[in-house]
Each structure stands twice: as structure tokens, then as C-alpha cells.
Amino acid sequence: MxxxxxxxxxxxxxxxxxxxxxxxxxxxxxxxxxxxxxxxxxxxxxxxxxxxxxxxxxxxxxxxxxxxxxxxxxxxxxQPQIARWIADALAFVEVRAPAALAGEAREVRELWS
Missing domain, CATH: 1.10.10.10 (Winged helix-like DNA-binding domain superfamily/Winged helix DNA-binding domain)
Incomplete structure (x- = not known):
């Protein structure tokens, strides 16, 4: 523990x-x-x-x-994989964000992927 x-x-x-x-x-x-x-x-x-x-x-x-x-x-x-981890975390922003920001988060995730 x-x-x-x-x-x-x-x-x-x-x-x-x-x-x-x-x-x-x-x-x-x-x-x-x-x-x-x-x-x-x-x-x-x-x-x-x-x-x-x-x-x-x-x-x-x-x-x-x-x-x-x-x-x-x-x-x-x-550890370059930390950048992937951050990009993956954008999925949580997309779910919680207003529609306009969710779209921006998707675009950023695509850019960072």
C-alpha cells in the first residue's frame, strides 16, 4: 500500500x-x-x-x-512518448468542452499525432 x-x-x-x-x-x-x-x-x-x-x-x-x-x-x-500521451489526453478535452472548442481539440490532436 x-x-x-x-x-x-x-x-x-x-x-x-x-x-x-x-x-x-x-x-x-x-x-x-x-x-x-x-x-x-x-x-x-x-x-x-x-x-x-x-x-x-x-x-x-x-x-x-x-x-x-x-x-x-x-x-x-x-521519452518522446510523453508527447503522444499528451495528444491522447485531448480526447478528454473534446468530451468536456463546448462544441466549438471540441472541434479545435480534434484539430490539435490531429496536428500533434
């Missing part, structure tokens, strides 16, 4: 980390492969400093790792 409590806490911590729209979008962008901060910032329309903060949190949780390529820092998902 205590192991279930410990595992449930770990899963709750992971879900808290993922509970930010910028980090969800960042993970989905990295599903395509490694990328540098400036390219990610441009694609996600986020300031590089804000993106770096999110990457730092994801690195601390060992969801993202960094590789240096000259002066560039390239980031990639340690």
Missing part, C-alpha cells in the same frame, strides 16, 4: 509540471526532434527567457535533456 502512495505522489508531481500551456506546447514541439531555444521561441511565439525557464523545469524533472552543438544548446525529449 505505501508504494501506491509514493507512486501516486510522483505522478501528481509530473502532472503538476505538465499543467502549464507553454510546457505542453513545448513538449509537443519537441516531439518533432531536438531544437534550440531561439527556434523554439520563434515557433511558439514566446520570449527566449521564458522558454528557458520552462526548459529548466523540464530538465530538472528529466523530461528534457540538452546537447551542445557548438555555441547552441539543443533540447530534446528524453
Amino acid at each position: 505505501p508504494q501506491r502512495v509514493h507512486v501516486a505522489r510522483e505522478l501528481a508531481e509530473l502532472l503538476k509540471l505538465l499543467a502549464h500551456p507553454d510546457r505542453i506546447r513545448l513538449i509537443e514541439e519537441l516531439r518533432l526532434g531536438e531544437c534550440d531555444v531561439n527556434t523554439l521561441a520563434r515557433r511558439l511565439n514566446l520570449p527566449p527567457s521564458r522558454l528557458s525557464q520552462h526548459l529548466g523545469l523540464l530538465r530538472a524533472a528529466r523530461l528534457v535533456e540538452e546537447r551542445r552543438h557548438g555555441r547552441q544548446h539543443m533540447y530534446y525529449l528524453v
